[in-house]
Amino acid sequence: MKNIYYFIVLCTLMVSFACSKEEKLEPTEMRYDYFTISPDATDEESILRRTFYETNKIHLLFNDTLRHEQRGTYADGTPYWFTELLDLSYNITGTTDGARFTYIQDIRHKEEAVHFVETYILPHLGEGLRPYSIFLVEKMESYSYGWSETNFYNGRRCLALSTQGISDMDEEEIKEQCIDIFYSIIAGKTKYYDEELTEFIAFGAPYYGEYFSSFQSLTKPKPTAEEMYTLGFISWSSWSSYFPYESSDLTAFLKAVFYEDEDTFKTQYAEYPVILQKYDIMKEVVKKKGYIF
Incomplete structure (x- = not known):
């Protein structure tokens, strides 16, 4: 055990000695930024x-x-x-x-x-x-x-x-x-796992990727548009047998924020409060990302 202790002490002393003898580091010449215009260029x-x-x-x-x-x-x-x-x-x-x-x-x-x-x-x-x-x-x-x-x-x-x-x-x-x-x-720059989208994702979390048949309260074999809107979904595949995933839901609302007139959108979905809340959340997320409307 003593031998191990002496070995550790010896190694520590050797490292300390090496560091004390090490020459002072000098920065190398900085790489020229080739995106930058030469100050001598006058064209x-x-x-x-x-x-x-x-x-x-x-x-x-x-x-x-x-x-x-x-x-x-x-x-x-x-x-x-x-x-x-x-x-x-x-x-x-x-x-x-x-x-x-x-x-x-x-x-x-x-x-x-x-x-x-x-x-x-x-x-x-x-x-x-x-x-x-x-x-x-x-x-x-x-x-x-x-x-x-x-x-x-x-x-x-x-x-x-x-x-x-x-x-x-x-x-x-x-x-x-x-x-x-x-x-x-x-x-x-916007992903469904971003912290700013936690509230948005919470609305659809019980349904994302789940089969329609898993929910007894929904019309069979597929829910109606009215039911989907009530749950907060504005886009889904007519041939699909399951709810959209998080990424698809995010994309649908992100496109709504950019490509649809806000007043027209909110009038169209006025009877569906979850949709309106998700739209407002998405717009705020876009602002936080740095977009200026």
């Missing part, structure tokens, strides 16, 4: 991007190439280049579908695109929802079982926005297009 695009960041604290991009540097040469003297791309589909937890795009070519259209973002997008995004960077392009496509045009791509470190046709839209058309963007951002 119109650089000034536009720098001003946007100073105003909104969000990096602005018109090109997906973050850096293109010569790192050396091959044996035959050919330069070796290193290129870092934005990589919209980057995801720390796995892989996602990709996106492809065409750049905005002239400065006037770039200025119009910035005006669109600052007028219709950013005023609705509180601090918790604002992206690290915004990538403005002319046209964009996303891949999901094939390529198709899209108005936006919400990546992990960047929100990419297509500006094609914006100048020809009236204000109402632009607002309608923006709703899809806002819904996507909020939906990505």
Whole structure:
């Protein structure tokens, strides 16, 4: 037992001695942020991007190439280049579908695109929802079982926005297009297990995923719309034999908050207090996430 004690003491002394001899640590050179504009850049695009960041604290991009540097040469003297791309589909937890795009070519259209973002997008995004960077392009496509045009791509470190046709839209058309963007951002940050949704989930907890047949008080073989509304459900499958799950219920009300007029919705479901309560809870959750109505 004494031998073990002496061994522990010896190890402690050795560690203490090593720490006392350790050289003072110095920070290494900080990695340059390739989203940031060089202070020496004076071209119109650089000034536009720098001003946007100073105003909104969000990096602005018109090109997906973050850096293109010569790192050396091959044996035959050919330069070796290193290129870092934005990589919209980057995801720390796995892989996602990709996106492809065409750049905005002239400065006037770039200025119009910035005006669109600052007028219709950013005023609705509180601090918790604002992206690290915004990538403005002319046209964009996303891949999901094939390529198709899209108005936006919400990546992990960047929100990419297509500006094609914006100048020809009236204000109402632009607002309608923006709703899809806002819904996507909020939906990505809202899960049924969030603490803010505890009260919302409590209304449906006895029914989520349960078979209709498990409840003797309901009409057989399926409950009527009146019964479903009374229980607080606004969306379910006509062919299903069981109640929706938490995630489906959440999605239905989240879409109602974004895509339906509040007065019209509350008039439609005026006789169903549970639905009205769930709607109000969901709207408050959206506000807490940082969305500004």
